[in-house]
Amino acid sequence: MEMHLQRKLESIVGIIKDEILLKDQGCTSTVSKLITDRGIYLLKSSVKEKYREWLRKEANLLKKLSSINIIPVPEYFGFIDQQDSSHLIMSFEEGITLTTALQNTKNIMEKKSLIRSFGEFLCQLHEKQIVEPFHHHNNWLEEQLMKAEEYLFRGESDGNAELLEKLKANKLHPVKQTIIHGDCTTDNVLVINGQVRLFIDLSGMTVGDPRYDESLAIRKFVKDEEYKQAFYQGYTRYRVSDKELQYFDEGLYEFF
Numbered sequence: 001m002e003m004h005l006q007r008k009l010e011s012i013v014g015i016i017k018d019e020i021l022l023k024d025q026g027c028t029s030t031v032s033k034l035i036t037d038r039g040i041y042l043l044k045s046s047v048k049e050k051y052r053e054w055l056r057k058e059a060n061l062l063k064k065l066s067s068i069n070i071i072p073v074p075e076y077f078g079f080i081d082q083q084d085s086s087h088l089i090m091s092f093e094e095g096i097t098l099t100t101a102l103q104n105t106k107n108i109m110e111k112k113s114l115i116r117s118f119g120e121f122l123c124q125l126h127e128k129q130i131v132e133p134f135h136h137h138n139n140w141l142e143e144q145l146m147k148a149e150e151y152l153f154r155g156e157s158d159g160n161a162e163l164l165e166k167l168k169a170n171k172l173h174p175v176k177q178t179i180i181h182g183d184c185t186t187d188n189v190l191v192i193n194g195q196v197r198l199f200i201d202l203s204g205m206t207v208g209d210p211r212y213d214e215s216l217a218i219r220k221f222v223k224d225e226e227y228k229q230a231f232y233q234g235y236t237r238y239r240v241s242d243k244e245l246q247y248f249d250e251g252l253y254e255f256f
Contacts, residue, residue: 005082012078012089014038028054033092040092041077045085050156052086054203055079059088061202064133071125071179071205072198093198095190099220102186112230114196115221118189119234121196122217126178126210126237134179140208141171148255159254167251172244177207183256184213186220204256214240215248222249 001009001019010016014036022031028051034041046055062076075091096104101114130136148164151157181188182204190198199205214235221227222245232239240248 005080005085005087008080009034009043009087009089010036013041019043034089042074042090042092044088044090047085050151050154052081055086055088056081058201058203061133061205062088062090068131070128070131073202074198074200093190093192093200095192095198097200098186098189098191098196101191108226110194112227113194114191115227115230116234117191117195118186118217119231119236121189121234122181122184122213123235123237125181125199126213128179130179130207134207136177136207139174140177140180140206141174144208144252144256148252151255157255159251163251163254167247170247172209172211172247175209175211175238178210179205180208180210180213181205182208182213184217186217209248210238211240211244212248212252214238215245216253218245219249 001016006016013034016034016036018035020033020035022033028048029044029046032043032045034043044055044058046052056079059076059079062073063079065071065073066076074093077089077091079089080087098114098118102111105111105114145164145168148157148159148167152159152161152164181199181202183201184199188199188201189196190200192198217235218228218231218240221231
């Protein structure tokens with residue numbers, strides 16, 4: 001670790017005794033476990049500007065959420081913006097991603113229980129009252145389409161111009177917006193004691209279309225009717241149609 005960054009980190013977390021790079025992480029950041037004389041912390045670092053922008057949003061949201069405690073998320077400790085990198089310091093949570101938990105068990109009943117708890121957890125989020133910092137009066141889908149166009153122009157997405165024009169021309173009928181995670185895949189929730197208990201990777205959390213969360217949540221097991229049924233035993237508020245699933249998972253998500 002570069003000395004200047006270490007000094008800044010130690011002013012927040014105490015003397016760093018060890019840094020352990022974690023395997024279970026996405027492609028947008030490097031994630032490390034920091035063991036210090038004050039405790040254990042999680043360090044999330046990004047270099048590419050697109051992902052630094054996402055990390056700033058996540059840090060800002062975690063900081064705001066730390067004072068109201070309405071959504072299960074990691075605890076915020078600090079954020080360091082350097083010339084060529086950005087770093088978020090938060091609590092280290094003893095859990096594993098739902099993706100890993102599902103891979104670790106061969107027991108079908110256990111898998112269904114995990115997936116059902118995921119549905120319940122997401123349902124609870126979508127039914128929460130919208131309070132600060134989430135009051136948001138803009139159209140979420142319009143904003144996402146604008147961001148998609150920007151990422152496409154910068155060459156930072158897997159989507160293409162033809163797909164974007166198709167999404168713009170065939171917008172879904174709007175539904176009531178709720179608090180959403182914004183990237184609610186099985187990678188972005190933590191399992192603790194056999195249940196989905198915590199949201200992570202929060203840069204997209206805002207007020208938006210809950211069908212987007214739902215579509216991403218079921219994307220890995222959408223063709224397995226048994227697992228999908230387990231999810232909807234927990235997520236009881238709405239069931240996305242094939243058209244909605246395709247629009248969000250195979251369409252909009254391609255740009256993010």
